[in-house]
Amino acid sequence: MAIEDDVVVIGGGLAGMTTALSAAREGSRVRLLSHKESTLRFASGLIDVLGYAGNEIVSNPFETISELPDEHPYRKVGESGVRAGLALFDSVADYAGDHTDKNALVPTFGGRIKPTARYPKHTAPGLASDQRDTLLVGFETIVDFDAPLAAEHLAETVPFDVRGVTLSFPGEFRTDAKITRLAHALDKNERVEIGSSENVSQSEPVRIALAEQIKPHLGDAERIGFPAMLGEDHPEDVRATLERKLGVEVFEIPMGPPSLPGMRLEAQFETALKEAGVRITTGNPVVDFEGDERISAVIVERNGAPIPFHGEQFVLATGGLVGKGIDSDREGVHEPIFDCYVPAPEDRYDWSEEGAFDDHRFARFGVQVDDELRPLDSADEPEFENLRAVGGVLGNCDVSAEKSASGVSLSTGAVAGRKASDEVNP
Amino acid sequence: MSEKEAESRNPSELQDVFSGEPMDLRPGSDDCYKCSTCDTECPVAEVDDDFPGPKFQGPEQWRLKRKDDHDIDDSVMSCSNCMRCDNACPSEVPLSQMHNTARGEYVDEQMSKFSREYIRNRILSNYGRLAPLASKFPRLTNFVMGLSVTKFVNEKVMGITSQRDFPEFATETFTDWWEKRGSEATSKKRAREARAERGEVAENDDKRVAYFHGDYSNYNTPEVAKSMVRVFEQFGYEVAVPDQRCSGTPMFANGMMDDARRAAKFNIETFAALVEQGYDVICSCTSCSMALRQEYPELYSFDGTAKVAANTFEALEYLRVHEDLEGELADSSVPESEFGELAYHAPCHARNQGLDGQAVELLSALDGTDPVDVGDSCSGISGTYGWKSEKYDTSMKIGDEMFEHMEDVESETGMTECPTCAMQMNHGTGYDIRHPLEVLDSALVDA
Known part of the structure; x- marks a missing residue:
C-alpha cells in the first residue's frame, strides 16, 4: 500500500539531510521530505560548532560542552554525538578544519572574525591566524561586500596589513547580474570584451581579464580575498588560474544568500544522499499526520490534495522560528505539524528584551526532548513513541548567539538518524 | 487546506486598511525579502543577460505597476513560465501568479492586437482550437506542415522557427x-x-x-x-x-x-x-x-x-x-529491447508539484528498464516559448545541459511526462521519447 519507508525525515536543511544520511548508512530505507530547495543556499557554508559561550569567544568547543546547561542539545547527545556529527560531515564535504578540535578564525564579509569548526578549502588561506598581508577585492556591482570597509574593520583586530579595493568586474554584464551568473562565467572561463584597438574589439578569458585588473593593486599583499563567487562547479580551477596569474594565494569570504559555498555544500550532500539511496521528495509542505501515540504517516499537502507518506520512524527537522518549524501568533508559540509542546511565557512582552542583541527568550523557543531526542509534552512524557526532533526546531539554545547552528544540526541529526534506524533494524 | 479557507484567502478580497484599495498581490509582494534565490534558479536569466529575472518580474514589477506612469516592462514576455521560481522561494511569494497577471496586463494594454507577435502568440496558444481541423486531415496536415515552403512562410511571416519539425497529427485521435x-x-x-x-x-x-x-x-x-x-x-x-x-x-x-x-x-x-x-x-x-x-x-x-x-x-x-504500484512493478518486467536505459528528464512543472523523483523511483524496481535522471536543468522549450523564432536560441541554450546529460546515457531512448519537453529532448538528441504511462502499460497490462 501507498508510499512506505522505514524512516521519514521532515525537513531538507542541514539537520534533515544529516539525519537522512545517518539513517540510510545504518541500512534503513529513508524518505526525505522538503518543502522547498535546501536551506543551505541561505547559509554561509561555514560549519560552526560553538563560537561563543556567554559573551566569551570559545577556543575549543569540546572543552566547553560540559559547561553548557543540562537542557542544551549538546548535553543530550554528549561529546560523542558532536564528534559523530562532524565525522559524518567530514565524510560528505571536502572541507578544512578537521586537523584540530580548536576553532578557526574566519574573516566575514563585514570585516569581523568568526570562530568556526569547519570551513571550505577555498576559504582556508584567509584565516586570521595566518599573518600574511592581505588584499580584499570587491566589485562595484556586488554591493553586499564593501572591500575597503571590510578591510578597515578587519585591520582593527588582526595583526597583519589588510587593504581593500573595489574594482569593476570585467566584461559587459548587467549591473544587477546575479552572483551566480558571474560565478558561471568564471566556471566556463567565458571570453569577455576588454576594449578595442584599431576598431577591432578584443576579448580575453574572464579569469585572465580579472587577474590583469587586480595586478596593479597587488602591492605587498601575499594573499587576496574575494567575495565567495569564484565558480559554482569548478572553484578549484578558478582559484588555480587566478593564483597562477597573480602569484599569490586566493581565498573566498563567505557571503549572504544566494551563497555559493552553501550551494556547493548542498551539491555535495545531494551526491552523498543519492549514493546512500535516500529518496527525496520536495516541493510541498508536511501539514499533518495520522496516528495516535504512534505516528503511522505524515500528510504532505499538494495544492490542496493530502498525500500520505508512511513510515516506521519519523524525525522532525523543520527548523526554528526563521525556518518555520516553530510558529508563533498572538496566542502563543507552537510546533505546527505535530503540535508538540513548546514552552513560552504567557505574556508576549516577556518573549523579548529591549536591546537587539540582548538575551531574548524567543531565541531559545523550541521543542523539549529526552535523551533519545523524542519531543516531550508538558508533563515530560514523550509526545509520540516514534518521533524524534533535530536541529533548529530544538529549544534551549540560542544558536545564532552561540554560533552553534550547524553543530546542533549535525550532532542531533547524526544521533537521531542512527537511533531511528536502530529501532527499525534492531 | 479546506475549500473554504482557500477561498477566504483570495487576495482580491483583502483591502488596504488605510486607502481602502484592494490589496491585490500586496501580501505576496511584501513577503519577498530579496534573497534572490529565484534569480539563481531562473533558466532564462542563466543564459539571457538581458532578462532581469523573476524577482524583478514578480514583486518589483508589481510595485512599479501600481504607479500610473509605469508601463509593464516588455521583458515579461521573455519569461518562459517554467515556474521554477515558485519552488525556489523560501518565503512563498506567488511569483508565477505575479508573472501571469503582469503578462496578461502587458498583452491587454501594451501589445498591439495587429502586431505579428500578438497574432503569432494567439495562434500558438490556441493550438487546441486549430488541432481538431488539422486532425480531420492528419496526413495532409502532416505533409503540408513538413514542407519547407510552409516552414519558410512560418518563419518569415509568423515568426515561428523553421528549425523545429511540427509534431505529427495522429491518424486517429x-x-x-x-x-x-x-x-x-x-x-x-x-x-x-x-x-x-x-x-x-x-x-x-x-x-x-x-x-x-x-x-x-x-x-x-x-x-x-x-x-x-x-x-x-x-x-x-x-x-x-x-x-x-x-x-x-x-x-x-x-x-x-x-x-x-x-x-x-x-x-x-x-x-x-x-x-x-x-x-x-x-x-x-x-x-x-x-x-x-x-x-x-x-x-x-x-x-x-x-x-x-x-x-x-x-x-x-x-x-x-x-495502489501498491511499487510492489506490482517489482514483480513485472518490460522488454529491455524496447525500454532498457531511459534518459529521464523531470519537467519543471512536475518539479513544482513535487513529482520530479517519482518516475525514477518507481520504475527502478521494474525489470527490463533502468531510468537515469539527467539532472535538474530545464529542457528550455517551455511549451510555445521555444517555437518562437526570437526565443529559439535561448531555448536551445537552456536545453544544452539536458542534451549533454542525455548523451551520457548509453541507450537512445528518453522519458518524460511533458509533451513539449519530449519535443525538445527529441529535437536536441534525436532520441525516441516515451511517457512513464507507456512503460506501466507494457509492464502491467495483459496484452
Missing part, C-alpha cells in the same frame, strides 16, 4: 479511439473484470476517475492517453473522458488571459460536476495538472475551483498513493 471502443460503458466493464480478478468488490464507486487528457495526447500522442486508460482499468478504475478544452497553460504563458479564462471556466465546471459525484481527476501531462491545481485557484474563483484543484492528480502519483 484519442477521443475517436475512446468512442469507438465504447466509451464509459466499456471502461466500466473492463474495470469490473479487473476488480474481480484482483479479488476486490465488484461495485466500487471510489474507483472512478475523470481523465483530463489535454489536447496534445488527444491529437498528437494518443498512445499515451490509451496507456492511461488501460493502466487505470487494470487497477480496477472506471475511466470517464468528459468534453474538455485546453488546460490554458500556453495561454497563461502568452498572456492571453481572456482565452485562458474561457477555457478554465469550461474545464472547472465540467470537472467540478464529476468531482461532486466522487470522481478524482487524473492528468497525464504535468503542465495540465499544474494548471488545474495551481494556476486555476490562483487566477479564478469560479464555483468548484478549489475542489477541482484538491482532487486533481498526476497519473503515477495517484496510483502510487492508492
Whole structure:
C-alpha cells in the first residue's frame, strides 16, 4: 500500500539531510521530505560548532560542552554525538578544519572574525591566524561586500596589513547580474570584451581579464580575498588560474544568500544522499499526520490534495522560528505539524528584551526532548513513541548567539538518524 | 487546506486598511525579502543577460505597476513560465501568479492586437482550437506542415522557427479511439473484470476517475492517453473522458488571459460536476495538472475551483498513493529491447508539484528498464516559448545541459511526462521519447 519507508525525515536543511544520511548508512530505507530547495543556499557554508559561550569567544568547543546547561542539545547527545556529527560531515564535504578540535578564525564579509569548526578549502588561506598581508577585492556591482570597509574593520583586530579595493568586474554584464551568473562565467572561463584597438574589439578569458585588473593593486599583499563567487562547479580551477596569474594565494569570504559555498555544500550532500539511496521528495509542505501515540504517516499537502507518506520512524527537522518549524501568533508559540509542546511565557512582552542583541527568550523557543531526542509534552512524557526532533526546531539554545547552528544540526541529526534506524533494524 | 479557507484567502478580497484599495498581490509582494534565490534558479536569466529575472518580474514589477506612469516592462514576455521560481522561494511569494497577471496586463494594454507577435502568440496558444481541423486531415496536415515552403512562410511571416519539425497529427485521435471502443460503458466493464480478478468488490464507486487528457495526447500522442486508460482499468478504475478544452497553460504563458479564462471556466465546471459525484481527476501531462491545481485557484474563483484543484492528480502519483504500484512493478518486467536505459528528464512543472523523483523511483524496481535522471536543468522549450523564432536560441541554450546529460546515457531512448519537453529532448538528441504511462502499460497490462 501507498508510499512506505522505514524512516521519514521532515525537513531538507542541514539537520534533515544529516539525519537522512545517518539513517540510510545504518541500512534503513529513508524518505526525505522538503518543502522547498535546501536551506543551505541561505547559509554561509561555514560549519560552526560553538563560537561563543556567554559573551566569551570559545577556543575549543569540546572543552566547553560540559559547561553548557543540562537542557542544551549538546548535553543530550554528549561529546560523542558532536564528534559523530562532524565525522559524518567530514565524510560528505571536502572541507578544512578537521586537523584540530580548536576553532578557526574566519574573516566575514563585514570585516569581523568568526570562530568556526569547519570551513571550505577555498576559504582556508584567509584565516586570521595566518599573518600574511592581505588584499580584499570587491566589485562595484556586488554591493553586499564593501572591500575597503571590510578591510578597515578587519585591520582593527588582526595583526597583519589588510587593504581593500573595489574594482569593476570585467566584461559587459548587467549591473544587477546575479552572483551566480558571474560565478558561471568564471566556471566556463567565458571570453569577455576588454576594449578595442584599431576598431577591432578584443576579448580575453574572464579569469585572465580579472587577474590583469587586480595586478596593479597587488602591492605587498601575499594573499587576496574575494567575495565567495569564484565558480559554482569548478572553484578549484578558478582559484588555480587566478593564483597562477597573480602569484599569490586566493581565498573566498563567505557571503549572504544566494551563497555559493552553501550551494556547493548542498551539491555535495545531494551526491552523498543519492549514493546512500535516500529518496527525496520536495516541493510541498508536511501539514499533518495520522496516528495516535504512534505516528503511522505524515500528510504532505499538494495544492490542496493530502498525500500520505508512511513510515516506521519519523524525525522532525523543520527548523526554528526563521525556518518555520516553530510558529508563533498572538496566542502563543507552537510546533505546527505535530503540535508538540513548546514552552513560552504567557505574556508576549516577556518573549523579548529591549536591546537587539540582548538575551531574548524567543531565541531559545523550541521543542523539549529526552535523551533519545523524542519531543516531550508538558508533563515530560514523550509526545509520540516514534518521533524524534533535530536541529533548529530544538529549544534551549540560542544558536545564532552561540554560533552553534550547524553543530546542533549535525550532532542531533547524526544521533537521531542512527537511533531511528536502530529501532527499525534492531 | 479546506475549500473554504482557500477561498477566504483570495487576495482580491483583502483591502488596504488605510486607502481602502484592494490589496491585490500586496501580501505576496511584501513577503519577498530579496534573497534572490529565484534569480539563481531562473533558466532564462542563466543564459539571457538581458532578462532581469523573476524577482524583478514578480514583486518589483508589481510595485512599479501600481504607479500610473509605469508601463509593464516588455521583458515579461521573455519569461518562459517554467515556474521554477515558485519552488525556489523560501518565503512563498506567488511569483508565477505575479508573472501571469503582469503578462496578461502587458498583452491587454501594451501589445498591439495587429502586431505579428500578438497574432503569432494567439495562434500558438490556441493550438487546441486549430488541432481538431488539422486532425480531420492528419496526413495532409502532416505533409503540408513538413514542407519547407510552409516552414519558410512560418518563419518569415509568423515568426515561428523553421528549425523545429511540427509534431505529427495522429491518424486517429484519442477521443475517436475512446468512442469507438465504447466509451464509459466499456471502461466500466473492463474495470469490473479487473476488480474481480484482483479479488476486490465488484461495485466500487471510489474507483472512478475523470481523465483530463489535454489536447496534445488527444491529437498528437494518443498512445499515451490509451496507456492511461488501460493502466487505470487494470487497477480496477472506471475511466470517464468528459468534453474538455485546453488546460490554458500556453495561454497563461502568452498572456492571453481572456482565452485562458474561457477555457478554465469550461474545464472547472465540467470537472467540478464529476468531482461532486466522487470522481478524482487524473492528468497525464504535468503542465495540465499544474494548471488545474495551481494556476486555476490562483487566477479564478469560479464555483468548484478549489475542489477541482484538491482532487486533481498526476497519473503515477495517484496510483502510487492508492495502489501498491511499487510492489506490482517489482514483480513485472518490460522488454529491455524496447525500454532498457531511459534518459529521464523531470519537467519543471512536475518539479513544482513535487513529482520530479517519482518516475525514477518507481520504475527502478521494474525489470527490463533502468531510468537515469539527467539532472535538474530545464529542457528550455517551455511549451510555445521555444517555437518562437526570437526565443529559439535561448531555448536551445537552456536545453544544452539536458542534451549533454542525455548523451551520457548509453541507450537512445528518453522519458518524460511533458509533451513539449519530449519535443525538445527529441529535437536536441534525436532520441525516441516515451511517457512513464507507456512503460506501466507494457509492464502491467495483459496484452
